[in-house]
Each structure stands twice: as structure tokens, then as C-alpha cells.
Amino acid sequence: MKKAAAAGVAVALSLAAAGCGSGSGSDKSVVTLWMYPVISDQAKNLAFWGKVEKDFEARNPAIDVKIDQQPWEGRQEKVTTALVSKKGFDLVVLVPDQLPQYAQQGTIEAVDDVVAPDKAAYMPNALTALTVDGKLYGVPIYQTITAPIYNKKLFAEAGVDKVPQTLAELKEAAPKLAAKKVAVLDYPGKPEISLNQSFYPILWANGGSVFAADGKSVAFNGPEGVASLQLLLDLKAVGGLPENTASKGNDIEGGALASGKTAMYHAATALQADQLGAAIGAENVGIGLPLEGSKRVAFGIAGGLVLARHSENKDAAKKFAAYVASPQVAAELAKESGFFPARTDVTVPGQTESSKEFAKSLQYAFPGDTHPKARQVMGVLAPHIQAALLGKEDAKTALDAAAKEADQLLGSGG
Template sequence: MRKILAAALLLALAGCGSSGSGDSSGKKTVTMWMYPVIDDQAKSKAFWTKVEKDFEAKNPTIDVKVDLQPWEGRQEKVTTSLASKKGFDIVLLGPDQIPQYAKQGTISPVDDVVAPDKAAFRPGALTALTTDGKLFGVPIYQTVTAPIFNKKAFAEAGITKLPETYDELKADAPKLAAKKIAILMYPGGPETTLNLSFYPILWSNGGSVFAPDGKSVAFNGPEGVQSLQYLLDLKAAGGLPENAATLDKTEGGPMEQGKAGILNAAANIDAVKLGAAIGAENVAVGLPFKGAKQVTFGIPGGLLLAKHAENAENADAAKKFMQYIASAPVATDLAKESGYFPARADAQVDEASPTLKEFAKSLEYAYPGDAHPAARQVMALLVPEIQAALQGKKTAKQALDDAAKAANAVVSGGG
């Protein structure tokens, strides 16, 4: 089955653009795979079309193509493209995806791309995109997540002070449940990364996905069991939607329907959409919930350079395009259109967004996740076990121990 899937992906790449050193006109060609950083498809297309045209106007000997890709299937398609040396020269990825490709030797360091403006970038963004002392991603934006609240739901439940800790959240759950409102919109479906669901709770309890030496997983330790049991206790108290195990973080869900009070690891765009659905006056943005630690998920988006592009004649052209996208003017425009933050201090933040100002307060708590070459593989093994626990099929410990057994086989290279 895996061989069939790999073959299908290779065929699909033929229709997704191909990297190359030049064309019949003598121009150097550069292909970049970009993802829906700008949530609105029409705005995304318009933005990247303008980026292409503006760059080519300044660099007439370079032909660039921004190939807009969906989030779905990203990991498999990127892995296949890098292995086949086709599809793209540049690709957008997050910090936890870099170690895998760095270890495989399919991406190239980009320290020289950032070097001219290195002092302008957020230090945390550069650190997050660095593996084994080498920078593998050029930061073009910075995300941060924070809890968003349906204030009206809390008011109707007689709660005047919004919870600030996980303990307070749990204590308030029965009050909202009495109004048939789940206090926490937990997106347990496989479409939502664990970085936006289970991991923030794990981190807040002082836990981690991997052991310090990276040779095994640690999510099934006491902190992990405590974190999953917390979710099970919330569900038992009516604090999670009934379908939390399969729920996706999509528009029109329980938050917009007024059936959930909190989305824990939300982005600014989530706050904007919620405001449009229930009224901006009913939306509040909080700081990350306090547990043993106060932490939330937040990453820089990084442009990676394929190793085969580094070795091709168009390497300089590709790096020039990466520098252009990461420049202060483009970073400012991208931040405004995406609702994220620029990854450099000399770019401007959209002051017109009141919710974005609130999200900025959580930047100091942002954590890019547990980087490891097997991070995404481990996540794929953990998701169904957490779902099984939420569906009452396994205890918290059983679910995490079963996931750990399968994950350790992958981490150790045995599976």
C-alpha cells in the first residue's frame, strides 16, 4: 500500500510544478510551494501573484512560480518531492518538520540567506529553525496561539471572571454544562495537529513529547497521563463536545454555534471569525492557561531550500527570492494579510486589529514544539490513541502506553 501511495504521489508531483535551473528564454526558474498562511483563498492568490510580479520586475532574469498547495497531505508530498528531486526549490515548513529532512540531507542550510539582515529577525524565530547549529529555515512570519472565549456563554452561566488556569477551567465546566455548553472546544480529529490540541496541555503540566536524549518518547510519563486524564475528566463533566474525539478546528463549529466556551490554542484569525459569528463584543482573548508552566504553541514559518536546488544552477536565484519574501516590506504585508506577526523586528504589526494586540501579549510564552526527526510520525501514532481514550475505549494510561510502544519503535529505527 505504501509503495502504491508513493507512486501516486510521484505522479501527482508532475502536475504541481517542477523545479529547474532555467527555461528556453535563458531565465532561471524558481518554484516555491506555499500553503494557506493567508486563510482567504482569493486574498492568498492575489497576494502571491503580486509577490511574483513585483520580484520579477526587479529581477527580469528570474522566473518565479508560487505554487499554492493545500495543508492536507503536506508531509507526504514534501517528503516525496525531496526524495524525487522534483516539485519545488523552496517550501514553507515549521520547526518540527526540519530535523527529519536535515537528517536525511535533503535540505540545505540557509545561514547565508539570512546573514545580511540577521540582526533584524526575532532571535527565537532563528533558534526554532536551527538544527545542529545550522539554520535551515528563513523566517517569514511568526505565529502565536492563545485562548479565545465566548464571553456571552460564561455570562449566561453566571461566571463573571474568565478562567486563567486549567484548574479554574475545570471548576467552571459544570456551570456551562448545565446550559448545554461545553467549556472547551477540543479538536481531537486527525486534521488538527496535536500542537493545537493535546500538546499545550502536556507542556503546561511540565511534560514533553520526547525524552531529553531523543531516543524515546516521554508523553506516557506522569505528566502525560495527567494531561489526558484531565481531558477525560472534563468530558465526564460535560466540558467537551460529545464528538471531541473526531472534531476538527473548522469554521462553523461549536464555538461559532455558541455550544463551546473556549478554544484553547487559537490564532488571531480564529478570533476574527468567531467575532463575525457571535459578535466581536462577545469575544475575549486571554493569556495561555497556567498549569505547572505557562506555555502556548507558536512558531515561525520558515522557507526551506531543497538540496537539489542548492546544487542546481538556479541556487542563487532561489536564495534571492527567499531574501525578498523575508524582507521587511513583504513581511509587513504578509503579516497584515495573514493576521500573524512578522518574524523580524523592523517589520510593522497591523495596529488596526484589536485582537492581534491581545495575541501579542502571548508571544513571550510561545513554544515551537518538540523538535525531532520523528516528530510528525509520532504525532500520527498518538492521535488515534487519544481518540480511543476520549471515546471510552481505553484509559489514559493504556492509550498513552500503547502509543509509546509504537512510537518508540519508530524513534529507535525499529519500525
């Protein structure tokens, strides 16, 4: 099939009206994939997926693939609408916290059979992350990971010979750096920043969780949660957090870490490591394993190809999903996106040294506490953490107040 790379959005609009897998006027099976800019460079993104489409169709002439480039903005609403109206796509890229609600609604199809032939080659935590109630709902095509990045020079100048590898060591190093007017932790307390890249990694490291095991209530106000927030308050008290920590974001460029006012960010991406290197010199950037409390946990999500239950060409869609997840395509996707393969049998061409360091944390990847209301609960909790950082609430009071609101939300059924 010939198609200009930039025509994806137009195709998306036409298919939204016509539905997917029908009305093509040919004997071919039409498979529509809603793809998002996991490759941030637009030209590279279009070129990559254009080649994937062309190569797959050359191997499978009876299948007509349409890859529609969609924006991140409004993704949840658009996907939900498409699934409810039963039109728009056959396959869509989703992440773990989006799956439970669609699985409960019965609008997506299990895809265990797609990965079955190569199941041993997939990263176990990627498969687990995309599984709901024992069924796999996403074919993993990439894996993200976060890890600590730090300014080696600042630690050395403060006389800290060993960069913190545990939460206890982080607390111990704080006064030494504060004496040099440097905050040890570049903590982003702005409520708009995902707690997956601020508070939750500390909670998980301390053995805590966001939700109770039955999912009917929250657990973040338990002893582990209180200890985690108290750690932040203790750091703040000794100058271990930026003065504006309650309202700061996690931008590296133009931020405190790049200007030498903070020494470490505990939940950074590989791209942020590169940005820090550009600001302070790559030779001064260190990349560590997740900070350890009672265990090591790194926030990282698997992106999976999810099959709409309403698809009229499920076999063709599954065949295409398997192709995108194959080692050769996964390797090139990792190269172009900067993310990581969700398989262990993939060698990424030209992988940078910083990416190799981040890859060491993949074994600790955790997608967060998946729950249909996970994002809503995050929105309830974040302002209370901010209030504690502002000195308006103590750790226990802040988390108990947030838990009361969150439990009402979980019990509302809405």
C-alpha cells in the same frame, strides 16, 4: 518577466520535467519557488505573489523568478519526491516538523547567512523553530499562533467573574458552567484533529514533552502527560467537556462554541476568533493568553523558505528569500494572510484588534516537539486519547499503551 497569474500550476508541471535553474535559454538565473496558499483567498494570493515576483525582478533584472502555486494536499510527498529527484524547485515553504528528516537526508541547504545581516530583528523562537542541529534551514517569512478564545457572556452568566487563565482555574470553573448546561472547554477529541491544537498544549503547559531528550523514545506517558489527560477526564466527569468530545472536530461555524454549548477553546486561531464573533457577536468574544500550568505555551509555527541543496542558482535563491523576508514584504504578507510577521521590526497595516490580542501570545510560541517521526507518533497517540475520553481506558493505561506502540515505531528505523 510577463506571466499571467494563473499560469503557476502550468509552470510547475513544466519545471518538474525540466528541472530547476536550467534550460531557460537565457543568461538569467532562474529561481523557482513552490508557494502554498498561506493567503486563503485565491485571487488575493495570486495578486500578492504576482506583485512580489514583479517587484523583485525589477530590482534584480538578472534573476527570473517563477512562483508556482501548489496545493496543501500531498505536500509532504511532492516535496520529498522533488528533493530526491533533484528537480521541481529551488525554494519551498516548509514548517518546523518537516525539516529534521530533510536535514538528515542532506537534501536541503543551511541558510544562516541569509538572515545574518538582520538576525537581531527576527523573533528568536522563529529562528529556533527552523533550526536543526545548530543550523538554520528556513528563512522565516511568517509566524502563526494559537490562543484561547471564549464566550464572555457564558462565563458571566455562570457567575465566573474571572475567565480561566490557568489549567487549575479551568477545572474550578467547570462545575459552575455545567450547572448552566455549558461545557467549559470545547475540546476536539477527533483523532484527525492535530494534537497541536488539542492535547499537546495542555501537555506542554504542564511541563511535559512528546519525546525524550534523545529522541529515541517518547515521554508523553510521564507524570506530566498523565496529569494532562487526567485533567480532561476530570473535566468530562463534571460536564466540563462536550458530550461528543471524543469524536468532535474544532470547527467553529456550526459547532458547539458558536451555538453556546461550550465556553472556551484553548488553542484557536485568529480566524476562528473572527468566526466566533460572527456567530455570537464580536463584543462577546474574549481572547486570552495560553492557559498556564507550570508555564505558558502556545502552539505556533514559523513558515520558512527552505533552499534545496540541488539548486543550481543558490545565490540568486538566497537573494530572493531575503527579499521575501524583508520588512516591507513581510508586512503585506501578514496583512493578506492573517498570519503574523516573524520579525519584530514589522508593522502590519490595518491589523485588527483581535489580531493584536493574538499577537500578545507570540512570545509563547512553540512549534511542537520536532522529530522526523512526529506526525507518525501523533497518529499513534490520538486514538488512545480518544479511547480514554470514551471511558475505555484510564489516563495511565491509555498513554502507556500509546507509548509502547510509539517506541516500537521509533525503533523501527522505518
